[in-house]
Amino acid sequence: MSEKVRAKVKDLLDSGRIKGFLGLRQADGHLGPHLFTDGRELDALAVGDLKRPGDTRYPLNKQLLTLMRCDPDDSFGVLVRGCDERGLKTLITWNQVDPAKVVAVGIACPPELAAACECLKPYPDEFVDGGKVEGSTFASVATVDALDLHSRLTHWLHEFSKCVKCYGCRDICPMCFCKECSLEQEDLIHTGDLPPENPIFHLTRAVHMAGRCIDCGLCNEACPADIPLRTLYKKVAEIIAQEFDYRPGYVEPGEKPPLNILGEAPEH
């Protein structure tokens, strides 16, 4: 799978279209994020899972933001899966990324990863490698929705009670670009307290991610307490889709998220 990506990136670098490519490099027994700036180092470029689905997914878009803020005049390439592309589109909508300065090189996710993610669209609009796998529904959300209200509340309060307040969900999130974070606002969160207020801490983040979360699931994978954050944010995304007919990253860049528009209240 790496071969076609490598050839594409080599073209982009050799032609001078991009100054660097954010992708994955095989080194020291791991496959981790790396900025390739020279076509001659592309032998180490690799894509794909190492041992289990998703174990080489990194917040490359978050790194891209860092690069673009430091070097706004140059163009960069970035490896995108379906989720990353949704992220890129949403970052463009939020005026964090200049679309003229980014070249996305897409790959489609394998069936195992698509299934593990319960991804609606496990492939970007255009991809150089991988096969198109049909998206799946949110089975994890349906499982929790099947509980009665009391059991559902108990379920989430139990999950949130495991939180060690590492802020990893925020720190790994490619959509968390705010300079001032809601989770560090004394008016919303008792910032110095451990454990965090249950469920205020998590629901503050869940509401803040409404209309932003692109369902990449990196937060879930980074959580040391295994809180099923992705299920929570998938549920939030379903509500936003139902009420406002809007899914971040599934709309064209520039289409404003519903919570940023002052307008008529929804009918129900």
Place this chain on the structure above:
Amino acid sequence: MDYRTVLTTCAYCGCGCSLYLEVLDGRVIHTFPCKTGPVNEGKLCVKGWNIHEFIHSPKRLTRPLLRQNGTLVEVSWDEALDFTARRLREIKEAHGSDSLAFLSSAKITNEENYLIQKFARAAVGTNNVDHCARL
């Protein structure tokens, strides 16, 4: 612009979580957990997530300092080690081995921790060895 992601091991405790440091023009600016790290499998605690912050802290002790007439003065490693060795010997001879204690660290390697306890027990002759992880 020089941008790198550098694979390393968290120095905060003995777990040994693998992480990538984001380095921009020689400054360490952010941390990401290594997803295939055998210990942490893509997760970190709040300390690990912020480990890049102490690297450039002005409060960090990066050179040997010796208190002379009440003021800390930068000295060479040789001078610092000679002074320390002389004082350790003087205190041991005057008050006995158990008048000395050794505090080890989570921020050094397993091998260095082994050496400091070996030095305490074999060279100085005391079991007074403790560690900063005893929080």
